[in-house]
Amino acid sequence: xKNTKHIFFxxxxxxxxxxxxxxxxxxxxxxxxRIEEKFGYHFDEFYPHYHQINEDLWEKYRDNKISRKxxxxxxxxxxxxxxxxxKPDFAVDFEQQFMDExxxxxxxxxxxxxxxxxxxxxxxxxxxxxxxxxxxxxxxNNTILKEYVETVVTAEGAGVPKPHPIAFSTGIEKSGAxxxxxxxxxxxxVADIIGATRFGMEAIFFNPLSESHKWIENVPVIDDLxxxxxxx
Numbered sequence: 612x613k614n615t616k617h618i619f620f621x622x623x624x625x626x627x628x629x630x631x632x633x634x635x636x637x638x639x640x641x642x643x644x645r646i647e648e649k650f651g652y653h654f655d656e657f658y659p660h661y662h663q664i665n666e667d668l669w670e671k672y673r674d675n676k677i678s679r680k681x682x683x684x685x686x687x688x689x690x691x692x693x694x695x696x697x698k699p700d701f702a703v704d705f706e707q708q709f710m711d712e713x714x715x716x717x718x719x720x721x722x723x724x725x726x727x728x729x730x731x732x733x734x735x736x737x738x739x740x741x742x743x744x745x746x747x748x749x750x751x752n753n754t755i756l757k758e759y760v761e762t763v764v765t766a767e768g769a770g771v772p773k774p775h776p777i778a779f780s781t782g783i784e785k786s787g788a789x790x791x792x793x794x795x796x797x798x799x800x801v802a803d804i805i806g807a808t809r810f811g812m813e814a815i816f817f818n819p820l821s822e823s824h825k826w827i828e829n830v831p832v833i834d835d836l837x838x839x840x841x842x843x
Contacts, residue, residue: 612813612842617788618730619779619807621797622740625817625836626723627750632716637661640708650696661690673741673772673802683710714749719756720819722836727759729840737762739782739795741772741802762786773799774806796839800824815842 623629641654665686671677677685687706691699730736736759740747744767751757762785766772769781783790790811797803798817807814808827816824816832831842
């Protein structure tokens with residue numbers, strides 16, 4: 612990766628800690644809706660249902676099987692139904708409050724600031740994310756990420772989500788980078804690593820949860836962002 616001048620990061624769970632920020636936001640809203648008092652389910656019983664359904668829906672969104680609207684309209688109704696609440700009429704309002712609340716989250720992934728400090732004077736830093744445009748804007752501008760990132764491309768802005776090559780070509784065009792001078796770093800094997808390498812970019816797979824994946828030659832696998840120093 613000696614020719615690298617531009618580094619493209621994924622956002623959620625690569626730099627911005629979606630798992631932690633979402634957990635805090637959803638717990639706060641869950642308690643404000645008095646779900647346990649009304650239905651008898653503790654938050655810790657609910658959250659695994661939400662996590663799995665949200666992950667599944669994001670995979671479908673990534674694969675162009677559902678739209679953003681369908682994802683947002685489905686995740687909380689399905690989560691509460693899976694929990695055991697058959698007609699969660701409150702789920703629409705729950706989603707709206709979640710979108711407002713999640714945007715204010717400020718927790719970054721462990722060592723995100725440290726690695727960005729290390730990279731900022733050596734490389735141009737960009738983001739290509741499947742996250743929604745408005746919330747992506749808030750996530751970046753409500754945190755120190757705004758001090759490091761030069762350009763941001765969302766799936767909405769590109770017209771398609773990763774791993775579609777247009778998502779990556781939009782990032783390249785917006786940043787003024789060359790593919791041969793670019794590296795992509797992300798935590799989703801399909802969206803980030805398969806997408807980037809098929810597009811022709813070098814890539815680093817950030818895998819803090821030790822998720823199973825195939826092997827691709829010359830794609831390093833790291834479980835801590837600080838390990839990027841070994842390659843860049």
